[in-house]
Amino acid sequence: MTTLLYLARILLVAVLVVVVWASLKQTGNTIAGSDKIAHFLAYMSLAGLGLVSFQLLRNQCLFMLFCLALGGTMELIQGQLPHRVMGWDDMLANSLGVLTAILVYWPLRGWIDRLLGRGTTTTATSGE
Numbered sequence: 001m002t003t004l005l006y007l008a009r010i011l012l013v014a015v016l017v018v019v020v021w022a023s024l025k026q027t028g029n030t031i032a033g034s035d036k037i038a039h040f041l042a043y044m045s046l047a048g049l050g051l052v053s054f055q056l057l058r059n060q061c062l063f064m065l066f067c068l069a070l071g072g073t074m075e076l077i078q079g080q081l082p083h084r085v086m087g088w089d090d091m092l093a094n095s096l097g098v099l100t101a102i103l104v105y106w107p108l109r110g111w112i113d114r115l116l117g118r119g120t121t122t123t124a125t126s127g128e
Contacts, residue, residue, distance in 0.1 A: 002117045005053070012049040019046055023074035026083040036093040043071055043097030051105040055118055067098045 019042050027035070050063035071094030079086030105112070113119065 005116045008052045012053045039093035040097040043094040044101045047098040047101035
């Protein structure tokens with residue numbers, strides 16, 4: 001495993017922890033709409049790091065499904081917390097972040113694989 005891939009995986013875990021923590025903590029007053037930007041950027045970062053961290057297409061797809069499920073689950077949990085409110089618009093922002101990560105990553109995947117020093121094989125029968 002290259003140093004860059006190792007760092008990407010460490011960042012993936014760190015971003016996952018921050019996303020879960022930020023989803024459950026009490027929030028203060030925010031500028032209207034700024035929380036949607038935060039949701040979008042958080043899930044775009046999480047999904048992007050997942051795409052970089054996993055080489056196999058199957059694993060990448062599973063992680064994208066995990067990101068979508070996490071976004072929905074965090075919103076459902078927020079609906080049960082006294083200091084948070086569930087929002088369908090937040091789920092949409094989370095999902096659009098995941099979709100954007102996919103759309104940015106996909107055309108760059110060959111270059112990213114070369115940068116990480118791994119082959120461009122993305123089938124479910126090889127490697128990771």
